[in-house]
Amino acid sequence: MPANRPPLYPMSVDLVDRDVLLVGAGKVALRKAQDLLDCGARLRVVAPWFEPGFAKLVGGWTKIERPWTPGDEQGARLVVAATSDPVANRQIYEACAALGILCNVVDVPELCDFYVPAVARGQGVQISIGTDGAAPSLSAFARRKLLEWIGDGFGDLVQLVARLRAETRARLTLPERERFWKTLDWEEWLARIRRDGPSACERALRECIDQRVADAGSPDHTPAAQGRVVLVGAGPGHPDLITRMGLRALGRATALVYDRLVSPELLRMVPTSCQLFPVGKKGFEPSFPQSEINALLVQLAREGQFVVRLKGGDPFVFGRGGEEVEACLAAGVAVEVVPGLSSSLAVPAYAGIPITHRGLSRSFAIISGFHADGRAADVPDAETIIVMMPLHSMAGVRDRFLAAGWAADTPCAAVQAGTTAGERVLYSVLATLDQDLQREGLQSPLIVVVGRVAGWAREHAYRPELHTPPHGAAFPNA
Template identity: 40%
Template sequence: MDYFPIFMKLQGEACLLVGGGEVAVRKARLLREAGARLTVIAPELAPELAAWVKAGEVEHIAAPFHPDMLGCPRLVIAATQLREVNRQVADCAKAAGIPVNVVDDPELSGFITPAIIDRSPMVIAVSTGGKVPVLARLMRARLESLIPAGYGALARFAGDWRDRVKARFTQVDERRAFWEAVLQGPLAEAVMAGSDARVASDMDALLASDARWHEGCVYLVGAGPGNPDLLTFRALRLMQQADVVLYDKLVAPELLELVRRDAERIYVGKARADHALPQDDINSLMVRLAKEGRRVLRLKGGDPFTFGRGGEEIDSLAEEGIPFEVVPGITSASGAAAYAGIPLTHRDYAQSVVFVTGHMKDGSFNLDWPALTREQQTVVVYMGLSSIAGLCEGFILHGKAATTPAAIVEWATTARQRTLTGTLADLPALAQEHGIQSPALIIVGEVVQLADRLAWYRRKPVGG
């Protein structure tokens, strides 16, 4: 993050704007909407600025900028067409410790002004760090169409009731849960629609209710194969509601950025043969946290019920009477195959697909080879990287040709994805040569030969 996002209160504060053209007009509008006392330094003014000066709403210094004119404003914006003047303004402001923005010049700026979606008192800012203002404006336009104007009324409503809600719910977690229920329910819809005849009485009834707004529970959420864009809407919503998140090595770091920022994060490991917490301890931890009244997010790579041990985890929750919800995710096999250009089934090459784990519960290596070596079938091996040599040898020993196409996909669907394609004979050596690491999936079958033709995502093709 190149810039720390911040909202500055400017009501009644002195602000300085250097420049009098149309660009300066746009910045002056924003400063005035924020309630700033504005002074403009410029030899000449655009008509709109001149009208504000004439009405006594803006002070004007009709001269080129000079360092003696700086004074002690709360912030400074330079918006002239001359970079040397803008640089002089920026240097003077920085020397005085005053925040300064030079329009369309991040190099000279101490802060930047974002694209704004105004639903006052709710304000949303979008920034590209000053690098691509057009992209920020395009994103703003998209958000404008998605966020109803009624959210402003909803924010005012919540602000009016804030003190009473705080007095009713002294515990932060319970207060947060109450607001989440209210702001996503029919009362909020009524406020946004302007149908507020009974809103006050309904809110009074909710505050007087004996309902438990915050109850311990567990969300078992499939995070998908890694790319945040592949999350379900339900998964994202629960990630924002949880009080504590348990995550492991298979969860891409980008996904953790979508979890509520003040949620506690607990790493539980799950790398093969190197668990930060054994599975039984993870189960016990979820139960304990839920019994403490916390909403627990168990974030799992791929799908919780596809080699994710989700069944074991909810079994322990059910035994303890802990409320839980399971949110499916795109399983890693589907994500890896799609992004590697390898269809799991294909009319000409494979009429079935089998998912199998590369190691068993007790660490042994014992697979149903006759079932895995059938013709016209694709086999996807989860957690098989550490035993890839034995796997490929097993396929060959049990009847598969050494030339059978095979692939390994590392960090599928993310920017770090790498896809190696080869055969059962040479895939182990390729994986070692290129330093492939977990998480990685192995795909065996004739469909692998389509990867070079169908892959659309492979940025760094290696092997062959």
């Protein structure tokens, strides 16, 4: 299948009492036949001979013991061809195409109008996963992994929600219902039904419905009473480094307000109906003003949205998360914070640079590479300093360090795009780091570690593929 073709449209088809034609009666066709009968299809099977297992099929079907002939496909809702004859397969497909009948020729993707995914069923749950016909065995593998992840209790939860949906339709308006169901933390409810059982879980969920109905009927009720903002730390860059709590929040989002450095993979973790609002910033370039971001968060929450504000690293470490919390509180909007793995610590660690090390550093500090007024940050009293976002101000940062008494040959390490595919590490010394960064062309996002731990990291480097050879002054021992 061409890599650039549009994705297939996934759907579930009601085949109860619908005419379906199956051509072929070998072992593969036998599996297809039972699957179709399980779905209630009115099945016709055409073949010159039949695998003995067909006699044991559960469900009513019609046996036509002869080769396929043109016209057999007429009246069928679907046709599945499972023969070993490529000429017959193509004839069947072309005959169906002429009549507008969907046809699937088993294991011949170019002769398929639809593909049958790997399916797991039980307790009102049907899970389908496919590869658009490209690798059916991988679909089966993915199905097993998905079932392992879901585990017990999922079917019970589906049945419980099915019972309560009718009740919410009678008691809540459509917008209220959508907000209620979309913003439930399903991982929490799945854990609860496993722990407490279906009856206790049903009582708790009914209490939530009662509370939502009461809130909706209150004279003070506004959508903002139901909307909320959740600040989520996305971690340093790699999508696997977000927390489970952060992923759960993404799964509930009806609106996502996200930064420029957030991994694109995380954007695919939100529901398909979620609205996306990019508000990326880039130092020393035109950016989305913080005041407008604050206003957007409040506006979306007042519309009743479950707003996830996805920020690189941790929301409260040079992320201006505190300002966003203040804006929400001032507007009467519910707000919470899901911490993230701060880039200031995670990026050096991922690159093999310890922030503290016995005999080298017992303290560290984190500073910003620049202030809003353009001046470099002051240098605190610590043995290791992590400088965030210093790319355009490194000369000023260096001068601050030297003025504070740091030696010109102090080891430094600069990490570009830490934890991502674009990661690069440059080792240098304080006096020449600015020139080395320019010479090697390192770009934002950039973090610099200053201190003897950077020398240790260079000597003990275990990821040499990341390292950019230093220029300038000789690198001293730690």
